[in-house]
Amino acid sequence: MSARGRKPDPTVDHRIRQAVTGLVLSRGLDFTMDDVAAAAGVGRASVFRRYATKRDMLLEALAGIMNAHVAIPDTGSFEGDLRVVVSDTLALWHHPDVSRMARQVFGEAGRDPAVAEIIRTGMRTRMERSWIVYERAIERGELPPNADLWMLTDMFAGFVAYRGLLDLPLPEPEQIVQVLLHGFTPV
Amino acid sequence: MSARGRKPDPTVDHRIRQAVTGLVLSRGLDFTMDDVAAAAGVGRASVFRRYATKRDMLLEALAGIMNAHVAIPDTGSFEGDLRVVVSDTLALWHHPDVSRMARQVFGEAGRDPAVAEIIRTGMRTRMERSWIVYERAIERGELPPNADLWMLTDMFAGFVAYRGLLDLPLPEPEQIVQVLLHGFTPV
DNA sequence: CGATATCAGATACTAGGAGTATCATTATGT
DNA sequence: ACATAATGATACTCCTAGTATCTGATATCG
Incomplete structure (x- = not known):
């Protein structure tokens, strides 16, 4: 048998x-x-x-790549934690290979819903892994308890992806952190 | 002759x-x-x-499409003007045809630098056409004179493009306006 | 008018890569 | 030994971008 x-x-x-x-x-x-x-x-x-x-093959490979490790900072303040995440991400995008690959994969998401699904899932997983960062921030009163955290991350990810896709320069991490925290209105 | x-x-x-x-x-x-x-x-x-x-053909067509009309609001406050722009953009993205087309074109920018260039130029042109909105906002003291306006628009465009590419829902215009103006920290 | 140049439409070709089909070969279990 | 199933090699088909060529239409020059 x-x-x-x-x-x-x-x-x-x-x-x-x-x-x-x-x-x-x-x-x-x-x-x-x-x-x-x-x-x-x-x-x-x-x-x-x-x-x-080929598509099936790529889907498996992409899912694996999306699972790469992300560091979870704990600097004592949300601003500090955010600075770490932003700096790390920007540093990653400054590798020409990484940005080229990311551009193409991101672009493929525009035509293939399955690729979009993989990116969505990957981002959700990453987000969930670093949930503790946001919990601490809310406990410290640095974020309102009802803050739309998905919007926060998507705003950042979207900005980086957009500039990356169009090959536009990225600003300093600090500038991004300030905008995410306080917006564009004058202090 | x-x-x-x-x-x-x-x-x-x-x-x-x-x-x-x-x-x-x-x-x-x-x-x-x-x-x-x-x-x-x-x-x-x-x-x-x-x-x-085919590429040459598409490039010409895309350049034409990017040149479609944009309204320039003048509501009396920057918050009002921004609300109009955000609402209009979101309304546009809610047409299934538009979003599908935009997804594919945006995706193509990830592999073809010339497509990226067309989107860049198109966005720059739109931005310059609506420059007056920002000038008025700065005169009224609603934006700091040194505000990074490109970052403001790219943050918004990037967020919308990102959610659109990944087929994620977009929030209400008001929420986006508030975040762009005041960030995520508690009031 | 007639010669000639250029455009239009039709069709057959080439090139390249995804996906299929076949076959001989090699490894494994009974 | 023999049946079974995976392996590498090779030769297909199919699709579409891009090329080449042929015929016919239309305009200009002399």
Whole structure:
């Protein structure tokens, strides 16, 4: 009753995943399925045996990439915590490879709802992981208890993504922090 | 010395431009060159005689679309003016066709720097057209004279584009206005 | 008018990449 | 040994952008 015949080679799975992740990070979405097979040192057919379409393959890879680690700051004040997050994010975007990849993936979200879904989920997960930061801020009275935290993060993420997508320069972290905290009206 | 031979038919140019604009508005970027020729009632070759590549064709169409009219409010207060702009923009995004088209075009900016350039230029033009709104606000003391107005608009545009790209709901205009003016800290 | 230049439409071609189908080969279980 | 199933290689099909060519229409020059 048990399975006969040659077993799927787990190193093939692994090599393909590695190759895809590497290619996405280094070349965005501009690579062919032959590139994947070549980079993995694997037959082209074995790639299509794992993933019915290139899209399926990319979706898995993107979900993995979105899961990368994020640091959760605890500086003692919300302003300080926010400064850390903003600085870290901006630093990440200043890597040319990262921003190019992010641009393409973000762009793909505009045409493929599944990519949008992955980004949405990834961002939600990240947000939930750092929930404690906001709880502390509310406890300290630095944020109103009913603050729309999703809007706060989306406002920041959106601004960075927008400038990044259009290849416009990003301001200093401090400036962003001040605007998020106090808006544009005069002090 | 003057031009001999049959003259270019201006109605052909016009019909092609119309067809492209219509297709972009109704189908984003998902159409073939045959679609264009068919919609224009024109030979496929005539399309390629006008535009060397599909990309060139799209760039012209997008530049035209970006030039659509924007109203310049004058309600007497910056908060009022801002409310108008925010409401108008959100209303526009609530048309499913508009948001789908915008998503795709925005997405394309992630891979094609020329598309990004068109959006950049279009936004800059719109911004310059409504400069008077900000001047009045500064005169009335509602904005500091050194306010980063580009950041203000990009923060808003970025937020809307981000939520739109990821198909997330947009909040009420009033909430956005308050955040842009006063940030997230408690009053 | 007639020669010639240029445009329009139609059609067949090339190029490149995703996805499919086939086949011989190799590994595993009975 | 034999059946089964995965592997790599290769040769397809399909789609669409872009090219090349042919025929016919229309305008200008002499």
